Amino acid sequence: MKIFHCDSCQNVVFFENLQCANCGHELAFVPALASVTALTPAGESLWKRALPNDSPAETAPKLYRKCQNYDNQSICNWAIDADDPNPFCISCRLTQTIPALDQPGHADAWFRLETAKRRLIFSLLEMQLPVRSKVEDPEHGVMFDFLADDPPESTAGNPTHRVLTGHDNGKIVVNIAEADDAERERRRVLMHEPYRTLLGHLRHEIGHFYWDRLIRDSDRLEAFRAQFGDERQDYAETLKAYYAEGAPADWQQHFVTAYASAHPWEDWAETWAHYLHITDTLETADGCGLSLHPQRSDEPRLQAQPMRENPCAQPFEQMIERWFPLTYLLNNLNRGLGLKDAYPFVLSATAVEKLRFVHDTLSPQPQWQSQSQDQSQTEPQTLPEPIAKQNSPAATTAQVPMKTAVMR
Ligand SMILES: [Zn+2]
Ligand SMILES: [Zn+2]
Numbered sequence: 001m002k003i004f005h006c007d008s009c010q011n012v013v014f015f016e017n018l019q020c021a022n023c024g025h026e027l028a029f030v031p032a033l034a035s036v037t038a039l040t041p042a043g044e045s046l047w048k049r050a051l052p053n054d055s056p057a058e059t060a061p062k063l064y065r066k067c068q069n070y071d072n073q074s075i076c077n078w079a080i081d082a083d084d085p086n087p088f089c090i091s092c093r094l095t096q097t098i099p100a101l102d103q104p105g106h107a108d109a110w111f112r113l114e115t116a117k118r119r120l121i122f123s124l125l126e127m128q129l130p131v132r133s134k135v136e137d138p139e140h141g142v143m144f145d146f147l148a149d150d151p152p153e154s155t156a157g158n159p160t161h162r163v164l165t166g167h168d169n170g171k172i173v174v175n176i177a178e179a180d181d182a183e184r185e186r187r188r189v190l191m192h193e194p195y196r197t198l199l200g201h202l203r204h205e206i207g208h209f210y211w212d213r214l215i216r217d218s219d220r221l222e223a224f225r226a227q228f229g230d231e232r233q234d235y236a237e238t239l240k241a242y243y244a245e246g247a248p249a250d251w252q253q254h255f256v257t258a259y260a261s262a263h264p265w266e267d268w269a270e271t272w273a274h275y276l277h278i279t280d281t282l283e284t285a286d287g288c289g290l291s292l293h294p295q296r297s298d299e300p301r302l303q304a305q306p307m308r309e310n311p312c313a314q315p316f317e318q319m320i321e322r323w324f325p326l327t328y329l330l331n332n333l334n335r336g337l338g339l340k341d342a343y344p345f346v347l348s349a350t351a352v353e354k355l356r357f358v359h360d361t362l363s364p365q366p367q368w369q370s371q372s373q374d375q376s377q378t379e380p381q382t383l384p385e386p387i388a389k390q391n392s393p394a395a396t397t398a399q400v401p402m403k404t405a406v407m408r
């Protein structure tokens with residue numbers, strides 16, 4: 001994540017902030033500017049950037065609207081161009097189903113999920129990955145369903161419908177129980193996982209989506225199979241075997257996590273998620289100008305690096321060399337606060353090579369990037385009608401709280 005400042009007073013502000021704590025201006029993240037921006041009113045439901053008091057007035061300032069989930073729900077803090085016909089920001093428009101907000105805890109769960117999702121979307125935009133909803137692009141778009149298990153009283157003796165977090169052809173389902181700290185921690189312990197977060201879930205699931213986009217039909221498929229294994233082995237069977245027998249004893253030699261050993265697709269998704277952990281955290285460290293100058297020359301060192309627009313645009317060796325001292329510092333600081341290690345993983349040489357594969361998929365001028373640019377040049381740039389006005393089955397559920405949060 002980059003470091004942001006209030007336009008008006010230059011105070012440091014966080015990506016999630018709604019208001020500058022110093023000067024009181026409302027804030028919004030504007031994807032087109034890739035920045036958190038201080039807002040000042042410019043007409044009904046319209047906003048423009050708040051500039052410093054001594055700067056000359058703009059003759060034709062760019063106008064913005066707040067995302068509908070910012071205005072109505074305080075769930076979001078993103079803005080969109082005033083002439084964008086879609087009432088939702090580019091993150092919220094990817095959410096097709098939200099939990100039933102009249103159920104206790106669901107509004108809080110939705111807030112936490114969208115907050116984590118915006119961090120994910122920020123990274124994807126920085127990496128110049130295609131981010132389109134299934135309403136905009138039914139074949140190659142992505143959408144999120146945030147669903148809850150059926151409440152026990154609604155099942156009348158029948159087995160409770162359990163929502164499985166997962167990905168299927170661009171549809172990402174997340175069980176909102178994962179937004180409950182106690183429940184997520186219970187599951188983490190039950191599954192013997194060292195790390196379980198909402199952001200981690202979202203990074204993992206979107207990894208499956210981009211495997212379809214970047215590997216499945218590309219000339220990288222054979223190289224993928226050589227490194228991660230053949231994904232054509234029976235998915236259900238291998239998952240069943242993983243849950244029955246666990247990971248192989250030597251999984252740490254080959255995989256970034258134990259779960260990555262379940263199937264090549266899971267290996268990719270786990271590795272992809274770690275790549276995003278690495279690039280995002282290194283970017284924050286660089287944004288803060290972090291460097292380590294230990295008193296002993298044999299202790300981990302870290303040189304500050306200039307910020308990059310795209311965090312993938314650096315040599316992989318440099319990235320991974322700088323990641324180790326940063327995790328040493330992160331974990332050490334956490335221990336000082338009585339917390340678990342922030343990054344409780346040891347990356348083997350094989351896992352590092354898999355991370356390199358993800359990096360190489362993203363960082364050179366890859367084929368998919370020029371394809372997506374070609375596409376954006378040839379396809380009409382107009383966006384579809386606002387979701388709520390559309391009449392397609394996908395659109396009718398968009399942003400509508402489901403009574404029970406099960407897909408119907
Ligand atoms: Zn301010
Ligand atoms: Zn939004």
Ligand SMILES: [Zn+2]
Binds near residue numbers: 265269
């Ligand atoms: Zn997965």
